[in-house]
Amino acid sequence: MYNVNMVSYEYDFIFNKKVFYFYLNRERSESMPKETFFNLPEDKRERVIDAAMGEFATRSYHQARVTAITDKAGIAQGSFYQYFDDKKDLFKHIMDLTVEKKLQYLNHEMLLNKEKYGFFQLLREIYSSGFRFARENPQLVAIGNKLLNDKDLQREIWGGYEDESSKFFQQILEVGLDKGELNSEIDISLISRILTAINYSLIDIIYKNGKIDLENEEGIMATIDKMIFFIENGIKRRD
Numbered sequence: 368m369y370n371v372n373m374v375s376y377e378y379d380f381i382f383n384k385k386v387f388y389f390y391l392n393r394e395r396s397e398s399m400p401k402e403t404f405f406n407l408p409e410d411k412r413e414r415v416i417d418a419a420m421g422e423f424a425t426r427s428y429h430q431a432r433v434t435a436i437t438d439k440a441g442i443a444q445g446s447f448y449q450y451f452d453d454k455k456d457l458f459k460h461i462m463d464l465t466v467e468k469k470l471q472y473l474n475h476e477m478l479l480n481k482e483k484y485g486f487f488q489l490l491r492e493i494y495s496s497g498f499r500f501a502r503e504n505p506q507l508v509a510i511g512n513k514l515l516n517d518k519d520l521q522r523e524i525w526g527g528y529e530d531e532s533s534k535f536f537q538q539i540l541e542v543g544l545d546k547g548e549l550n551s552e553i554d555i556s557l558i559s560r561i562l563t564a565i566n567y568s569l570i571d572i573i574y575k576n577g578k579i580d581l582e583n584e585e586g587i588m589a590t591i592d593k594m595i596f597f598i599e600n601g602i603k604r605r606d
Contacts, residue, residue, distance in 0.1 A: 400460050404450035414440045415450070416464070419457055424509040428458060428520055459524060462514075465507050472496040472503075486543030487599050493539075494569075494591045498584060536562040562598070569594055 404412065418439035422431045433454055437444045451457045473496045477484055484492075501508045514521055537559035543549040573587055580586070 400451055419461060420506050423458065423461065424506045427513050462524060469497065469500045472500040486548045487595055490539065491591065491595055495588060498587055533559045533563045565594060
């Protein structure tokens with residue numbers, strides 16, 4: 368069962384309101400559940416979310432049926448529209464919950480003792496935590512796979528997510544600059560957008576045929592390490 372109240376807000380102060388402050392305090396998607404949904408008993412909210420996750424994991428977004436969700440959740444179809452504007456509203460809410468849950472897979476020890484680690488170690492942890500999340504949340508991965516395979520749906524659902532991702536990398540870069548690990552002459556705005564583009568390219572490489580090989584952790588981490596090596600060293604020959 369997916370606990371809709373499972374998000375930990377300790378990250379808000381772990382990074383001194385830098386890196387994860389952006390994600391935990393970002394503005395939510397424009398579409399959000401109505402207040403009536405949040406006023407429901409917790410077990411009823413969880414039934415709705417669990418039913419929706421099951422439907423979106425087995426069917427594409429466009430084929431997913433509100434009637435199937437309401438039947439499995441044990442609510443009237445009319446009640447659904449008292450909680451959400453439409454199916455897209457519910458789907459966006461699940462994407463928000465997914466982002467929040469992924470944050471829980473970040474290494475707490477590394478965050479609490481960030482002064483022990485370098486910028487690139489932290490960057491690697493961000494990517495490896497994503498793999499840990501994928502391995503333990505196959506249903507959410509299935510939903511994500513369908514989203515990744517539908518570029519038009521990505522733009523429709525995420526909207527300005529690419530800009531948000533760029534801001535997230537910008538926060539990480541600022542941490543690296545503060546610690547003196549990065550070249551002070553870099554253009555943070557430009558580099559953050561480049562890192563965002565690299566991130567999307569990495570997703571395309573890891574998600575082969577629309578799926579991620581959850582048994583190939585060694586191979587996936589090797590790919591991530593190659594990407595981080597490139598970010599850290601570039602392609603210029605060094606004698």
